[in-house]
Amino acid sequence: METLNNKTKWSDVSKANPFGVPEHYFEDVSLRVADRIASQKRGAWWSFAPVWQVARPILAAAVVIFGCFFAVNHLTGTQDSSQYASQSQSAEVVDRLLYMNNLADAMDSDDFFAEETTEVTDEEISEEEMMYYLLNGNVQMGDIISMMYDAE
Amino acid sequence: MTAYSDDELLQMYREGPNRHYAFNLIVAQYQERLYWHIRKIVISHDDADDVLQNTLVKAWNGLENFRSDSQLYTWLYRIATNESITFLNQKRRRFMLPIVNVERQLSDALDSDSMFSGDVVQKKLQKAILNLPEKQRIVFNMKYFEEMKYEDMSEILDTSVGALKASYHHAVKKIEKYFTEHDAE
Numbered sequence: 232m233e234t235l236n237n238k239t240k241w242s243d244v245s246k247a248n249p250f251g252v253p254e255h256y257f258e259d260v261s262l263r264v265a266d267r268i269a270s271q272k273r274g275a276w277w278s279f280a281p282v283w284q285v286a287r288p289i290l291a292a293a294v295v296i297f298g299c300f301f302a303v304n305h306l307t308g309t310q311d312s313s314q315y316a317s318q319s320q321s322a323e324v325v326d327r328l329l330y331m332n333n334l335a336d337a338m339d340s341d342d343f344f345a346e347e348t349t350e351v352t353d354e355e356i357s358e359e360e361m362m363y364y365l366l367n368g369n370v371q372m373g374d375i376i377s378m379m380y381d382a383e
Numbered sequence: 384m385t386a387y388s389d390d391e392l393l394q395m396y397r398e399g400p401n402r403h404y405a406f407n408l409i410v411a412q413y414q415e416r417l418y419w420h421i422r423k424i425v426i427s428h429d430d431a432d433d434v435l436q437n438t439l440v441k442a443w444n445g446l447e448n449f450r451s452d453s454q455l456y457t458w459l460y461r462i463a464t465n466e467s468i469t470f471l472n473q474k475r476r477r478f479m480l481p482i483v484n485v486e487r488q489l490s491d492a493l494d495s496d497s498m499f500s501g502d503v504v505q506k507k508l509q510k511a512i513l514n515l516p517e518k519q520r521i522v523f524n525m526k527y528f529e530e531m532k533y534e535d536m537s538e539i540l541d542t543s544v545g546a547l548k549a550s551y552h553h554a555v556k557k558i559e560k561y562f563t564e565h566d567a568e
Contacts, residue, residue, distance in 0.1 A: 240562075241558050244504050244505055244508045245501075245504075246527075247501075247505075248528075249500055249501020249502075249505040249506070249509065250422055250501075251428075251499065252418075257414060257418070260435070260439075263436060264439040264443070265403065268440055
């Protein structure tokens with residue numbers, strides 16, 4: 232099919248590979264690929280390097296400022312803080328004593344328990360009021376009548 | 384070296400204690416075929432070496448998710464073909480070259496290739512192949528030199544067998560024409 236003329240037929244051209252490679256080229260392809268894969272893994276870490284380079288001086292400055300602030304605060308505020316601690320401790324003791332004292336007073340007086348009870352009056356309740364109360368309290372008429380019989 | 388089937392290699396990769404060792408066996412088994420496939424597309428050895436390494440690194444990254452829907456070798460060939468085409472496209476973009484000039488550049492690379500050991504007629508055939516459109520060139524090389532089955536080519540190039548046959552037929556016609564026109568060379 233591929234006869235073109237008397238001089239050259241492309242299909243007659245040798246199929247042998249005309250390209251060459253450097254000597255021992257294929258012997259270390261897998262090594263170089265393994266190296267590329269390893270550097271790819273390292274690259275994942277090194278890709279953070281520029282960010283770290285920017286962050287490092289900022290972080291260092293922050294540490295120095297915080298250190299200075301802490302040192303100054305610590306040196307000037309030692310006495311105040313110990314005073315404040317003792318003051319707050321004594322205030323706490325006083326508060327506790329006052330609370331216990333108030334509790335004892337309250338137990339002695341009727342007012343303390345009066346807060347927890349409902350007021351009881353001696354006024355009499357009429358039958359109509361009672362009937363009204365029972366009917367509004369969703370008590371059945373039959374029950375009311377039987378209660379009346381029981382009362383008699 | 385012992386030749387392993389694709390299934391054996393994949394089993395070693397998935398179940399074996401050393402995945403790197405299994406991958407090295409895959410590389411050893413396919414590196415030459417993949418290299419020559421790439422080399423015929425990008426022509427220069429240095430470029431082919433770069434593309435081959437990119438191909439194998441991508442294969443390593445993707446092998447964990449490789450499902451045996453396709454054969455290992457067609458999967459590797461597909462990566463190699465895509466990487467080669469991507470490489471040429473990048474070259475076009477980098478140097479702002481139209482398609483024709485890239486083919487010219489490849490033809491010049493062929494002329495200056497110190498590792499080309501073929502005779503005059505072999506070089507002529509290579510130049511005729513370089514005159515083909517990129518996809519036709521790949522189809523021609525796979526069919527004519529690598530004697531690959533159309534079914535496998537179809538899987539690699541994601542093209543129907545009919546379209547591949549037509550493409551090969553057109554490529555042959557163009558090569559014949561090239562030989563007629565450059566008869567005096």
